Amino acid sequence: MKHEIPTEFTIGFLNRTIEIHWGLHAWLMFICWFVLVPFGVMSIRYLKTRPVPLGLPRGVGKFDPLFIWWVMHIWTLYTAIGLSLLGAAIALVVSGGFSGSVHSFFGIATVLFGTLQIVAAWNRGSHGGHNHLSSDPDDPSTWRGDHFDMTPKRRLFEAYHKPGGYFSVFLAIGAVASGLVQFWMPAIAITLGLIFIGGFVLIVFSEFRGYRYDTYRAVFGSHPDHPGNKKREGL
Template identity: 50%
Template structure:
């Protein structure tokens, strides 16, 4: 392990413990690297390419963490919830042992990343209702039972998708800046090498899955490819 930069504290006194404890910044680096360079990109890759191939009726069973038909959605949702929780915890600990916000490039990238990550969670909670003509076996003769923000593609759902999808990529950009600047302060050669290697691994996977045509339309995958569905009808000529 390389020696840390001289301005980085190597120990901290905690009043509630009444003692000074050593600070292991390598744990912080490994945690944040794992969260932002491994867990988050994989969750993004899965939601983009893990959706099932569109069928006539889509996915008719209820969204549930135990329902394997929704595995791609659950991995994305709960994986990113976990990632945000872990990153938030790592950031709080870093602020405590550092004695507050340092104002360094790393801290600015880090705070921006955590803030945007938390906003991603908030936006996901505000995405609206699901709905669907065939979702959870509604009465096919009663359209009022089909209503939902996702199925009807309401302005609320449009706002969610416009923000959540776009902001997600920007969050990864800030995360790369945070991890990169952090490793410049506290060098860990293995993580530095992985930071250069992993983007090419993700690029290869992304290109291969695009080549296979695995990027299915989310609306059609979930609700079916029939033109009777509102958002399919809206995009009839697309």
């Protein structure tokens, strides 16, 4: 079934008709999902510092080179999801609602699962740890936290977060592919191909160099007495 793509939108209260620039929508969503999101994923996957027994220094700043990977991860993803919500909302308004096209299904699903990533992050639990400013380094009873102790709440978040993120990217690929079928833009098609090739090469290089470190050990350390390390002893 072929869906008509509107080219104009009338702003009722202004009694004015404006041209719809779908190319801007396409580039906005493309940059969100194939520039910002991959950058956020790669930063937390390959830019973490090498684990040491006691992890990050106590009170390390968010913009410290030792911890900047976390800031890069969270804010690129927040930005991507925020702009995606804006882009989807504008598309729905100027289209007069949900069109029912394959692209619209993929697009809405992508934004929905992307938003769920944010909701999941808000519910990942407390941090804890011997190196947190709220704890006393000499009193282990103050180190408690969902992340440090790897509670079921934190494990549930980690079990969902990575697969959920990859599934969102899979949906985004479907959205851009179906969008290109509706509204062909060779520049996006070529750029997407280059990103896939460049990303593949970068991942292979990073894996070969051994840049992928475990998040728990990078933050809290590789000491065998840490709760999270005890639960994964031998892994």
